[in-house]
Amino acid sequence: MAEVTDSKELSLRKGDYRPAEPDDLRAPCPVLNSLANHGIIARNGRNITAAELKAALRYLGMGFDVTAILVNGAFKVHSDDPKKGARLGLRDEDQVNEDGVPVLNLDQVGRPHAVEHDVSVTRQDRALGDCMRMNPDLLEQFLAAPKTERGFSASAFGKYRKIRYDKQKRDNPALEFDKINNFSGCAELGAVQCIFGRGFPYRVP
Template structure:
């Protein structure tokens, strides 16, 4: 007899971990996937509301302001760059009025939502696999995925990359800023060799550095993260609660922390694009 997949219980409590199933939708981001696997986001990965995503992001310790910026930006309607370039530029008053009506429109280029993508009550929704749309938030040279141009695509977790990431630890106990910087430099070189269509410029590099900074700040002490935490996040896409991680209660990870941690990673990598 072949393997039988046991369906998940329908009454899984919010916060309880269960790995995603074959029909569930997920992102290229291990942290967002972990939130879905714990039920802080719809476990199916479908029809996610902005309020649900923002609450889930706050669950790991991001500030409400940073969570609001990230969430409301991606819930903008996805822009067709070719169509936008052909449109007549609106007047200054029209642009001011548009910003008054929707302040997040200034971040419109990060929009992932399809036109008229709403639920039965007219509320904006998106599916988690829309995070994989190239050139919005997703970028080449992921820590745990191939590039979208490659055969494997950018949604499939590559266990060999995760093992290489964990093996980057100098002492086998923690991954420091320097360890992670060295790993990203190796990933950049590997993708330059393996992907002729690689797109990795200053914006993609800054985004990649900010992702590392966020992981170090939210799940570590800002300068390192325990290997067992990183293994849970990247290999199982699980919040490392069993390993001892807890959300910071005395402070949240906001804009200032993100700026500082991003600069720290950029400095450690030391390359200019």
């Protein structure tokens, strides 16, 4: 079924690829960006409901439990003081669509003191540069990291995260990376392995 959000996109169907345009919003998360680029969620990255985001993550193969935890947390109200708000909350207070349903924009995923963190695999630390867009040098370093003939294993992912942490600890005096951030970073790569991995044990090609 064709999308009707924009006359320029009448020929596009869900699953068709279109890169982000200048006015589209995107997240620091490449998976969310890919979902938007393929029309699984709003291509402009705006006004995404919790139901739409849950359906999109299920489309990737995520379990109901993980999907519920991630989305329900993200749709809580954000606070720049993590002691006064939900740690994962990303929405503004009273941020709803025309039907009164809570919504989220993709760029809000990059808000500070929430789910986004330093020591990303493909993004620069917030204090050192652009933490939203993919850094080509970091991507090349990641793809060139040691791995088995069948691809990245859990061990290879873990070793590379340690390399990234050691480097950022040297290079970023303002590094913010506590135990929760470390858990988030490891969980991200764990999700990559579970979704895109092949064989047993899973390897990411």
